[in-house]
Amino acid sequence: SIVAENCMKSEEIHPQEDVYDFTLADRFVEFGEKNDMFIIGHCLLWHSQLAPWFPYDEKGNYVTPEVLKQRIKDHITTIVTRYKGRVNGWDVVNEAIADGGPNPYRNSRLYKLCGDEFIAKAFQFAHEADPKALLFYNDYNAIIPHKRDNIYNMVKKMKEAGVPIDGIGMQGHYNVHWDNLKEVDEAIRKYAELVDVIHVTELDMRANTDMGGNLDFKKKAEMQITDEIKQKQEERYVGLFRVLREHKKVVKSVTFWNLSDKDSWLGTHNYPLLFDKEY
Numbered sequence: 001s002i003v004a005e006n007c008m009k010s011e012e013i014h015p016q017e018d019v020y021d022f023t024l025a026d027r028f029v030e031f032g033e034k035n036d037m038f039i040i041g042h043c044l045l046w047h048s049q050l051a052p053w054f055p056y057d058e059k060g061n062y063v064t065p066e067v068l069k070q071r072i073k074d075h076i077t078t079i080v081t082r083y084k085g086r087v088n089g090w091d092v093v094n095e096a097i098a099d100g101g102p103n104p105y106r107n108s109r110l111y112k113l114c115g116d117e118f119i120a121k122a123f124q125f126a127h128e129a130d131p132k133a134l135l136f137y138n139d140y141n142a143i144i145p146h147k148r149d150n151i152y153n154m155v156k157k158m159k160e161a162g163v164p165i166d167g168i169g170m171q172g173h174y175n176v177h178w179d180n181l182k183e184v185d186e187a188i189r190k191y192a193e194l195v196d197v198i199h200v201t202e203l204d205m206r207a208n209t210d211m212g213g214n215l216d217f218k219k220k221a222e223m224q225i226t227d228e229i230k231q232k233q234e235e236r237y238v239g240l241f242r243v244l245r246e247h248k249k250v251v252k253s254v255t256f257w258n259l260s261d262k263d264s265w266l267g268t269h270n271y272p273l274l275f276d277k278e279y
C-alpha cells in the first residue's frame with residue numbers, strides 16, 4: 001500500500017479557490033497503480049495545512065457556514081472524482097477531536113463555522129463522488145482513553161445518523177518510553193465495535209518522550225541513540241505488531257510515516273523508523 005505524506009493536502013493540491021495543482025498527486029497515484037498497490041489518499045479535510053483561502057471571503061472575513069460547506073463540497077468532489085476507482089481509500093477528515101478539555105471537538109475554524117456538520121458533510125461528499133472508496137476518520141493519540149472515547153462517540157453518532165464512515169485510522173506516532181500495548185489493544189477492541197476496518201497510519205516511534213501529531217517537538221540534534229534505547233525500540237515494535245496481528249481481522253493496514261529516519265518529519269535524531277539515515 002502507499003500513501004503520500006503531503007501532496008494531497010488542501011494547501012498543496014488546491015492552493016487557490018479556482019486553482020488545483022495535481023502534478024504530484026497524479027504522479028503518486030500513477031506510481032501506486034503501476035506497482036499494483038492499495039492507494040490511500042491523505043487527507044481531504046484537515047484544520048492544519050488548510051489552504052489559506054479556504055475559510056475567508058474576498059474581504060478577508062470568515063465565510064458563512066453555507067459558503068464553507070459549498071467549498072468543502074467542491075474541494076472533495078473535484079479531488080475524489082479525479083481519482084475515482086484509483087484511490088482505494090481516503091483519510092476524509094483528519095484530527096477533528098480535541099486533545100483535552102470539556103469540548104470533545106477540536107475548536108478549529110472548520111468547527112467554529114459549521115460545528116460537527118463539517119465532518120458529516122465531508123464523508124457524504126466523498127461517498128457521493130466515489131461510492132466504492134473506503135472512507136476513514138484519522139487521528140493521533142487515538143489510544144489515549146479520553147480522546148479514544150471522544151473519537152468513538154463521534155464516529156458512533158455519525159454512523160447512527162447514516163454518515164458513510166467505513167474505518168478509523170489510528171495514527172501511530174508513538175515513543176519508546178511509552179508502554180502502550182494495553183491501550184492499543186483496548187482502542188482497537190473499542191473501535192471494532194463500530195467499524196470493520198482499522199488502519200494503523202503514520203507509524204513511527206521516537207527515541208524520546210514526545211508523542212502525537214503536533215508539529216512542535218524536539219529535534220534533539222545532539223541526541224545519540226544508545227544500545228539500550230535501540231533494544232527498547234525493537235521490543236516495542238515487536239510488541240506492537242504482536243498486538244496488531246491479534247486483531248488482523250480488523251487491522252487491515254499498517255503504514256509507516258516515511259521509510260527511513262533521513263526522510264522522517266521528526267528528523268534523524270529521533271530515530272523513529274526501522275531504517276536509519278543510511279537506509
Ligand code: 9MR
Nearest residue numbers: 005006009049140171202213214215265
Ligand atoms: O509529515 C508531515 C510533514 O512533512 C508536514 O510538514 C506536516 C504538515 O503538513 O504534516 C506531517 O504529517 C502529519 C499528517 O499529515 C497528519 N498527522 C500528523 C502528521 C505529523 O504532523
